Amino acid sequence: MKLHGFHRSTASYRVRIALALKGVAHDEAWYVLRNGEQRAPDYLALNPQGLVPALELGEGHLLTQSLAICEYLDELWPEPPLLPGDAFAKARIRALAQVIACDIHPVQNLKILARLKGFGVDDAGVERWAQITIEEGLAAYDTLIASCAGRFSAGDTVTLADLCLVPQLANARRFGVDYATRLPRLAAIEAACFEIEAFASSRPEVQPDAG
Numbered sequence: 001m002k003l004h005g006f007h008r009s010t011a012s013y014r015v016r017i018a019l020a021l022k023g024v025a026h027d028e029a030w031y032v033l034r035n036g037e038q039r040a041p042d043y044l045a046l047n048p049q050g051l052v053p054a055l056e057l058g059e060g061h062l063l064t065q066s067l068a069i070c071e072y073l074d075e076l077w078p079e080p081p082l083l084p085g086d087a088f089a090k091a092r093i094r095a096l097a098q099v100i101a102c103d104i105h106p107v108q109n110l111k112i113l114a115r116l117k118g119f120g121v122d123d124a125g126v127e128r129w130a131q132i133t134i135e136e137g138l139a140a141y142d143t144l145i146a147s148c149a150g151r152f153s154a155g156d157t158v159t160l161a162d163l164c165l166v167p168q169l170a171n172a173r174r175f176g177v178d179y180a181t182r183l184p185r186l187a188a189i190e191a192a193c194f195e196i197e198a199f200a201s202s203r204p205e206v207q208p209d210a211g
C-alpha cells in the first residue's frame with residue numbers, strides 16, 4: 001500500500017492515524033500542496049480531484065476520500081474498531097466525522113481560501129473566514145457530543161470521530177482558534193488521543209516531509 005499525502009493535510013492525517021492504529025505497513029509519497037504538486041499531471045492521473053489523500057492498494061486499485069479509506073481499513077483490519085456499537089452508535093459516529101469532514105474542513109480548505117483571495121478578499125479576511133468556519137463547526141461538534149462523550153468523542157474508546165477531530169484541531173491552532181479555552185472538552189479529548197502512540201506518531205510535525 002502507498003499513502004499519497006502531505007504532513008499538514010488534515011484529511012491525510014486521518015488516514016495516517018487509522019493506518020497506525022491498525023498497524024498496517026505502507027509506503028508514503030508526499031505532495032507540497034502550497035506548490036500545487038497535487039495538481040501535477042502524474043498525480044491527477046491517480047486522483048482527478050487533485051486532492052490528498054489517496055491510497056494505492058496495488059493491482060491497479062486506488063481509493064480516494066479519507067473517510068472511505070478509513071472505513072475500508074476498518075473492514076480489513078477490524079481491531080480496534082473505528083465504528084463500534086449498534087446501528088445508532090455507528091451512525092452517530094459517522095455523523096460526527098462528517099460534521100468535520102463535510103461541513104468544516106472543505107469550507108476552509110486550501111483551494112477555497114485561494115479562491116477567496118482570487119475574488120479579492122484580503123489575507124485578514126481569508127483568515128477570519130477560516131476562523132469563523134472552524135469556531136462555529138467545533139462549537140456545534142462540542143454540543144453534539146455532550147450526550148455521548150467520555151474520554152473520547154463517543155464514549156471511552158477511540159472512534160472515527162476522533163480521527164477527524166484531532167486533525168481539525170491542528171488546523172484550528174494553525175488559524176489561531178483558541179478552542180482550549182472555549183471548548184475545553186475538545187482539548188481534553190485531544191490530550192487523551194495523544195496518549196495513544198498512533199495519534200502521537202501521526203502528528204504533522206513529526207512526519208518525514210515536515211522538513
Ligand SMILES: N[C@@H](CCC(=O)N[C@@H](CS)C(=O)NCC(=O)O)C(=O)O
Nearest residue numbers: 009010011051052053065066110111
Ligand atoms: N474530502 C476529501 C478532502 C481531501 C482534501 O481536501 N485534501 C486537501 C488537504 S487536507 C487537499 O488536497 N487540498 C489541496 C487543495 O486544496 O488544492 C477527503 O476527505 O479525503
